[in-house]
Amino acid sequence: MLKFLFALVALALSVPAGGLLAGLDRKLTARLQSRMGPPLLQPFYDVLKLCGKSPCVSNPWLVFCSFVCVTASALALFLFYMQGDLLLLFFVMTISAVFKVAGALSIPSPYSNVGAQRELLQMLAYEPLITLVFVGIASVTGSFMVADVYAVETPLLLQLPFLYLALGYALTIKLGKSPFDISACHHGHQEIVRGVLTEYSGPQLALLELSHWLDTILILGLCALFWHTSFVGMVILLVITYLAEILVDNITARMTWQWMLKNAFGPTLALAVFNILWFYVR
Amino acid sequence: MDIAKKLTEALGGYINKGRVKSPWVIHYDCGSCNGCDIEVLACLTPVFDLERFGILNIGDPKHADVLLVTGTVNHRNKAVLRNIYDQMPDPKAVIAVGTCACSGGVFQDCYNVVGGVDQIIPVDVYIPGCAAKPEAIIDGVVLALEVVKGKLGLQPLPKTTVFE
Ligand code: SF4
Numbered sequence: 001m002l003k004f005l006f007a008l009v010a011l012a013l014s015v016p017a018g019g020l021l022a023g024l025d026r027k028l029t030a031r032l033q034s035r036m037g038p039p040l041l042q043p044f045y046d047v048l049k050l051c052g053k054s055p056c057v058s059n060p061w062l063v064f065c066s067f068v069c070v071t072a073s074a075l076a077l078f079l080f081y082m083q084g085d086l087l088l089l090f091f092v093m094t095i096s097a098v099f100k101v102a103g104a105l106s107i108p109s110p111y112s113n114v115g116a117q118r119e120l121l122q123m124l125a126y127e128p129l130i131t132l133v134f135v136g137i138a139s140v141t142g143s144f145m146v147a148d149v150y151a152v153e154t155p156l157l158l159q160l161p162f163l164y165l166a167l168g169y170a171l172t173i174k175l176g177k178s179p180f181d182i183s184a185c186h187h188g189h190q191e192i193v194r195g196v197l198t199e200y201s202g203p204q205l206a207l208l209e210l211s212h213w214l215d216t217i218l219i220l221g222l223c224a225l226f227w228h229t230s231f232v233g234m235v236i237l238l239v240i241t242y243l244a245e246i247l248v249d250n251i252t253a254r255m256t257w258q259w260m261l262k263n264a265f266g267p268t269l270a271l272a273v274f275n276i277l278w279f280y281v282r
Numbered sequence: 283m284d285i286a287k288k289l290t291e292a293l294g295g296y297i298n299k300g301r302v303k304s305p306w307v308i309h310y311d312c313g314s315c316n317g318c319d320i321e322v323l324a325c326l327t328p329v330f331d332l333e334r335f336g337i338l339n340i341g342d343p344k345h346a347d348v349l350l351v352t353g354t355v356n357h358r359n360k361a362v363l364r365n366i367y368d369q370m371p372d373p374k375a376v377i378a379v380g381t382c383a384c385s386g387g388v389f390q391d392c393y394n395v396v397g398g399v400d401q402i403i404p405v406d407v408y409i410p411g412c413a414a415k416p417e418a419i420i421d422g423v424v425l426a427l428e429v430v431k432g433k434l435g436l437q438p439l440p441k442t443t444v445f446e
Pocket of ligand 1: 313314315316317318352353379380381382383387411412413414
């Protein structure tokens, strides 16, 4: 019961935390481009504004899909806080992404369709990586439960350093950061403008934004599992990971989906498999 | 009952704050000579940094709050302009950037030209200038926010809708 309450509170706190993280991201991005940047609370203003826009829905499916998307994201994070099964968490996380795509595909708009196809390709690139990360964690702890990670004495990072790199790679794709902002871009113009988000508007877009915040927290939570033994280590690991993420986002240009697939399935997958084999041989 | 009313009021206040703090812009080039377009893009550079005010150039009418139009309207693109305007969910504002968009400018009596943007859709703020300076465009967007506030009933409407 206590665990349940704790998970609920943590989930509720994750929403403002995700928003603040997004604000920090935008601020740092602006500083890296020697701009002032928006206020830290900007993502909250955006979401509030979007909630107040008049409805402009081309297909009722869109509303349904955006609700399922945010619910699935929240459920995945909740499972994580409940220290549940990593595989179950993975499936719930996928549901969120699939419904985002389904909503975009429900409308015969070429932009949203191209964006949806590309989102599917992105999923194709990061899902095997995340699965392998879970397999790696399971091979160290002996089970797929998050709770069992805490039974391990040494940080996972020491045993699975290459898998952590693969997770970082997957994180960049999952969050749609440059060079993988292929299906939709958060800032400025891209060739397909807003891609998979094109047809979501007003409150629906706000829900997708919320689900994005929750996804960010979940992925960072997964990163935190790699140094569960000390709180300070966890914080250092997360800060370094996220700063590296923002830096990469700023110094790279968008690449093609072919390049993304080639790299995700080539070197990165090899790195992940190598790490798991190495763990067994050692 | 009382609490419910207070809550909706507070939420409405927050939403209004969001509306004022996060105007997303879509830029449509009607038939501009590109002079004004370059100035609009210049606003996004580090020198002027529109994002300070939460302004993003979003490029999708369904996400946008403010429509920036440059150039004169002609018979070919008036339907497109109308279409983009109609696709934007309320509340929205329209800004005519540059003398061409305000009145037709030097192209006023050309055979193919309809005139300023206000011939086709209601315009909230006019920013004259050939080309309109980036500073003027930023101030124009801020003035448009005043107009939006006025329309929401948060304050009286500004006296002028022409930015000089
Ligand atoms: S106002 Fe001047 S710079 Fe702007 S579009 Fe017209 S002619 Fe070009």
